[in-house]
Amino acid sequence: MPKPFTPKVVTANALLEGDVIYLSADGWTRDLSQADVLTDEADADLRLIEASAQVDTVVGVYLADVDVQDGVPVPVHFREAFRAKGPSNYIHGKQEAPQQEQL
Amino acid sequence: MYHYTDFDDAFLKERNAQFRAQVERRIDGSLTEDEFKPLRLMNGLYLQLHAYMLRVAIPYGTLNSRQMEKLADIADRWDKGYGHFTTRQNIQYNWPELRDVPDMLDALAEVNMHAIQTSGNTIRNVTADHFAGAAADEVADPRPVAELIRQWSTDHPEFQFLPRKFKVAVTGAAADRAVIKAHDIGLQIVEKDGTLGFKVIVGGGLGRTPMIGKVLYEFVSQEDLLPTLEAIVSVYNLLGRRDNKYKARIKITVHENGIEDIRARVDSRYKLIREQFTGIDQQMLARIEADFATPTFVKSDVTPYHSTYQHDPLFRSWADTNIAAHKNPDYAIVSISLKAHGKTPGDATSRQMRLMAQLAKRYGHDELRISHEQNVILPHVHKGDLPSVYYALKAEGLGTANIGLISDIIACPGMDYCALATARSIPIAQEIATHFDALKLEHEVGPLKIKISGCINACGHHHVGHIGILGLDRAGVENYQITLGGDGTEDAQIGERAGPGFSADEIIPAVERIVMAYLDLRDSPAETFLNTYRRLGLAPFKAALYPEAAANAA
Numbered sequence: 001m002p003k004p005f006t007p008k009v010v011t012a013n014a015l016l017e018g019d020v021i022y023l024s025a026d027g028w029t030r031d032l033s034q035a036d037v038l039t040d041e042a043d044a045d046l047r048l049i050e051a052s053a054q055v056d057t058v059v060g061v062y063l064a065d066v067d068v069q070d071g072v073p074v075p076v077h078f079r080e081a082f083r084a085k086g087p088s089n090y091i092h093g094k095q096e097a098p099q100q101e102q103l
Numbered sequence: 104m105y106h107y108t109d110f111d112d113a114f115l116k117e118r119n120a121q122f123r124a125q126v127e128r129r130i131d132g133s134l135t136e137d138e139f140k141p142l143r144l145m146n147g148l149y150l151q152l153h154a155y156m157l158r159v160a161i162p163y164g165t166l167n168s169r170q171m172e173k174l175a176d177i178a179d180r181w182d183k184g185y186g187h188f189t190t191r192q193n194i195q196y197n198w199p200e201l202r203d204v205p206d207m208l209d210a211l212a213e214v215n216m217h218a219i220q221t222s223g224n225t226i227r228n229v230t231a232d233h234f235a236g237a238a239a240d241e242v243a244d245p246r247p248v249a250e251l252i253r254q255w256s257t258d259h260p261e262f263q264f265l266p267r268k269f270k271v272a273v274t275g276a277a278a279d280r281a282v283i284k285a286h287d288i289g290l291q292i293v294e295k296d297g298t299l300g301f302k303v304i305v306g307g308g309l310g311r312t313p314m315i316g317k318v319l320y321e322f323v324s325q326e327d328l329l330p331t332l333e334a335i336v337s338v339y340n341l342l343g344r345r346d347n348k349y350k351a352r353i354k355i356t357v358h359e360n361g362i363e364d365i366r367a368r369v370d371s372r373y374k375l376i377r378e379q380f381t382g383i384d385q386q387m388l389a390r391i392e393a394d395f396a397t398p399t400f401v402k403s404d405v406t407p408y409h410s411t412y413q414h415d416p417l418f419r420s421w422a423d424t425n426i427a428a429h430k431n432p433d434y435a436i437v438s439i440s441l442k443a444h445g446k447t448p449g450d451a452t453s454r455q456m457r458l459m460a461q462l463a464k465r466y467g468h469d470e471l472r473i474s475h476e477q478n479v480i481l482p483h484v485h486k487g488d489l490p491s492v493y494y495a496l497k498a499e500g501l502g503t504a505n506i507g508l509i510s511d512i513i514a515c516p517g518m519d520y521c522a523l524a525t526a527r528s529i530p531i532a533q534e535i536a537t538h539f540d541a542l543k544l545e546h547e548v549g550p551l552k553i554k555i556s557g558c559i560n561a562c563g564h565h566h567v568g569h570i571g572i573l574g575l576d577r578a579g580v581e582n583y584q585i586t587l588g589g590d591g592t593e594d595a596q597i598g599e600r601a602g603p604g605f606s607a608d609e610i611i612p613a614v615e616r617i618v619m620a621y622l623d624l625r626d627s628p629a630e631t632f633l634n635t636y637r638r639l640g641l642a643p644f645k646a647a648l649y650p651e652a653a654a655n656a657a
Contacts, residue, residue, distance in 0.1 A: 016130070016201050018155040056132040059150055077579050079518060082527075083152055087519035089447045089529045092183055092198065093153045 007066050008044050009035040009073055010051045011083070012058040019093070020083045021058065023051050028058065030094065032084040033072045038063070104165055104470070105250045105394045107215040115212040118219065122146045123205035130202065147218025148204055151522050157196045157204060158221040159211060163231035163249040163273070164192035164473040164480075166216075168460035171471055173214040175453035175460070181207050186456065188441060188449045190513055190564055191270075192230050192473045193221055197520055219257060224265045226256035226336070232274040232281045233474035236395060237436050237482035239428035243292045243299055245275035247392040248328065251384065255329055262336055266343030267351035269336065270308075277593060282475060284316045284595035285309050285567060287353045288335060293322060300324045305335060305365065306357030309561035313597045314354040317362045319369065325388070327373075330380045334372035338365065398468035400431045403487050411490040418493050420546070421504035426489070429482075435489060437467075437481040438474070439496060440503040440511060444540040448514040448532050449477030458499045466492050475564075476513055478506065509544075509551045509618070510536035513564050517557025517574060518581075524557035526574025526581040527607075531555055534611050539618070548618055551632045554589075567591035569633045570617060571598045572610065583610040587617070587644055588636045599641050601648050613648055620647035 009032070010023035021028045022035035029035060038044035044063055052061045064080050066073035075081040086093025107115075122142070129139040143149075147158040159174070166174075174194055178186050181203045182196040189195055199207060211217055221228055229249045236244040252271055256262065262269070272286040283289025289304035300322045307316025323331050335353075342360065344350040350359075357365050411418050427436040439459060442448050451459070459479055463471045466488040472480035484492055496502040505511045512535060515521065517528030532555055539545050554568030558575075565571030571586035582604040589598030605613045618632075624643055625635045636644065646653040 013150055015136075018150055018199075018201065019153055055135055059136050078581060079152075079576075082518055086153060087197075087529075088527060089519055089533070090183075 005039070005041040005044070006076075007068055007073070008038050008063040009066050010038070010044075010047050010061060011035075011064045011080075012051065012061040015057055015059055018059075023047060032066075032075070035066075035073055037066060037068055037073045104167060104246075105162075105391060111215065112212075115215075115217055118146075118217070119205060119208045119212055122208060126201060126205055141223070144222040145219070146204075146208065147221035148199075148201075149222065149522070151197070151520050152518070153520065154198045155201060155204070156520065157199050157207060157218060158189075159194045159196070159216060159218050160221050160228040161192050161194060161216075161473050162253050163229055163235065163246050164233050164475075165231075165235070165246060166471050166473070167469045168464040168471070170214045170216055171456050171460035171463070173210060173216070175456035177207055177210055178453040178456070180210075184454075185450050185452045187447070187516065188451065188473050188477050188479070190475045190477060190515070190562060191221075191228055192233070192475055193228055194473070195516070197516075222268075223263075224267050224269075225263050226252075226259070226265075226269045226271060229253050229256070230270070230272045230281060230286075230475060232276060232279075233472040233476075233480050234280060234427060234436050234482065235275060235472070236397065236470075237429050237434075238276055238278075238280075239430045240278050241276045241430065242294055243275045244395055244397075245273040245281075245290075245292055247388060247395050248290070248292070248301075248325075249273045250391045250395075251329070251388050252332065254387065255332070255384070262340065265336070265340055266345045267348065269339070269353065271332075279591075279593040279595070280474075282564070282567065282591040282595070283307070284593075285313075285564070285591060286316065287339075288332065289316050290328075295322050298324070301328055303331060303335075306354045306362070307595075308352050308354040309564060309566045310352070311349055311559050312352075312355065312358075313561065313566040314358065315595050315597065316354075317357060319362065319366055326380075326382070326385055327377075329384045330373055330377045331369070333376055333380075334369045337372050337376070338368045342368070398470070398483055400434060400483070401485060402433070403485050405433055405486040407491075408486040408489045411493075415490075417497075417502075417504070418490060421493055421497075421502060422489065424504045424508060424546075425506045433486055435484050435486050437484050437489070437492060438506045439479040439481065439501050440505050441478050441501075442505055442511050442536065443500050443503045444505075444510055444536045445533050446500075446536075447529050448512050451479070455499050455501055458495065458501065462492055462495060476511065478511070505545060507550045507552070508546065509539045509548050509553060511552070512536060513552075513554040513568070515556050515558075515563035517555075517563075521557060521562075523560060524574070525559070525576040526557050526583065528555040528557040528563055528572075528574055531572060531574070531583065531607070531610055535614055538611050538615065542615075544618070544622075547628075548622065549628070549631060551618070551621075552591075553614070564591060565589070566597045567595060568598060569636070570614060572614075573604075575604065577604065581607045583607065585610075585613065585617070585648065587641060588633070590633060601641065601645055602652075603649075616647045616650075617644055620644055
């Protein structure tokens with residue numbers, strides 16, 4: 001029996017800065033809470049294909065599992081939690097300068 | 104140290120211009136990521152978890168004050184004001200932006216530095232004993248031959264697409280501070296009948312299948328070294344497994360074919376290529392050796408050292424742990440700890456880098472070294488200057504007296520930075536260091552090497568840690584496996600896995616149980632952790648690690 005589809009977001013790294021980005025309704029965002037949560041597998045596949053085609057903007061596109069808490073996506077796996085937050089030894093990355101802007 | 108020629112300068116300039124054009128073409132969309140990736144990796148540029156990472160080569164860990172100052176300038180201008188010194192004697196910048204990297208490379212080239220062959224399936228940065236040229240126990244300085252190997256291997260047309268990366272380490276002393284038995288090729292300078300030559304070890308390596316290297320030749324003359332190396336790498340290039348990246352390293356080639364078969368193939372290849380080496384390499388080596396001439400040591404008063412040692416217990420503690428014997432008895436080798444308790448192992452701020460450069464200039468014959476243990480060395484400091492050096496270091500958070508002790512931990516960047524990692528390393532190292540500092544047990548415990556890797560690739564050398572810690576992902580949770588009894592010296596050994604792993608919350612108490620067991624088990628304070636382990640084996644430590652299992656078995 002196929003595994004049920006669980007909620008996901010499309011994520012990648014920005015080509016110029018290299019930092020973690022997520023696909024939102026309006027394009028790419030650096031803030032996971034702004035990401036589009038994909039609950040339909042076919043829709044997720046389509047968004048992944050569209051995002052992967054943006055080779056001049058992003059690198060390494062994939063689908064990452066999320067939970068939805070109070071309507072906001074949160075990482076399921078600790079790797080995604082570190083990607084969403086930044087390193088644990090310095091206040092660098094997203095925790096240094098939270099950026100909400102779209103790419 | 105080696106001085107670049109006009110040829111070297113022109114080579115770097117051309118290479119950087121090529122890469123600048125490649126970056127521009129990636130940004131304007133002319134190159135896809137698939138096309139660009141091998142080009143950026145050839146220039147040391149990775150894409151990691153949160154950002155790009157630029158890995159800069161520090162050949163055989165040697166640099167001068169001007170180079171160290173340039174590394175600091177780069178950290179300030181294009182990164183976040185610090186750099187991370189690695190177990191490969193490199194420096195990594197964790198936050199560069201793609202557009203800036205060509206400028207960073209140009210800045211490096213101003214001081215004869217680069218990032219070539221710090222990535223990719225090629226011969227990587229050649230590493231060496233960090234006490235090279237200074238150690239009291241040295242047969243000869245390994246750096247001239249390391250530089251010759253660097254020149255031979257850089258852009259060598261036959262070896263740009265090897266089955267996997269290839270690492271060479273060189274030592275000039277019997278006491279192995281370069282971990283030569285865990286390298287693809289390890290070279291030890293040895294003396295035979297009054298002539299210097301090389302013991303050649305092949306097929307060592309850590310990672311997924313850790314192996315101690317095997318002796319291929321007990322003695323290779325200096326004239327035969329490059330043809331021998333060329334023959335070894337040629338044999339590996341042809342024979343190495345390209346069907347499975349996990350079996351592609353030369354350690355697997357040696358293991359699967361046997362050392363005798365490899366020796367026969369190398370002998371055969373050597374005979375074919377020997378005449379191509381007409382002696383020019385030896386002329387080059389002679390020129391290189393002149394660049395590594397021993398500094399002119401001064402005769403000066405050592406009284407300040409002895410009086411400070413007597414009157415300042417903090418200086419005494421630092422001197423006891425951070426100073427090693429120099430070949431000139433009036434001098435000392437200073438290891439500067441980049442392991443202040445609670446800090447990230449191997450990280451130095453730009454301000455700290457500048458201070459170390461200034462101290463090297465003023466007190467250290469303008470020489471610095473990076474150790475594979477992620478510390479910085481001032482190889483030639485007059486003993487009379489040691490108090491001045493220590494107080495200056497202490498003022499900038501660089502005076503930690505812990506070289507070789509429990510908090511002098513090797514830790515790879517782990518999942519805080521590395522895209523390959525399966526768990527974090529840095530917070531575990533930080534917690535161990537602060538925990539044992541709080542217990543005030545560090546000096547009581549004595550020599551003990553803890554090495555932590557955040558994945559099976561073992562960049563943190565956990566297999567050769569007296570206590571090795573390997574971070575893994577177990578069903579979406581960070582889990583840490585312990586190995587015991589590893590050793591990266593001339594008596595190299597792979598550690599034994601102790602048993603089931605521990606969660607992040609459990610790993611510090613687990614390490615504490617091992618250490619407390621050692622304190623109970625040692626026959627005297629003079630018996631080191633490793634010697635106690637070798638005397639008693641895994642069992643008593645396992646019982647301490649897993650008290651419930653021990654109780655159930657009883």
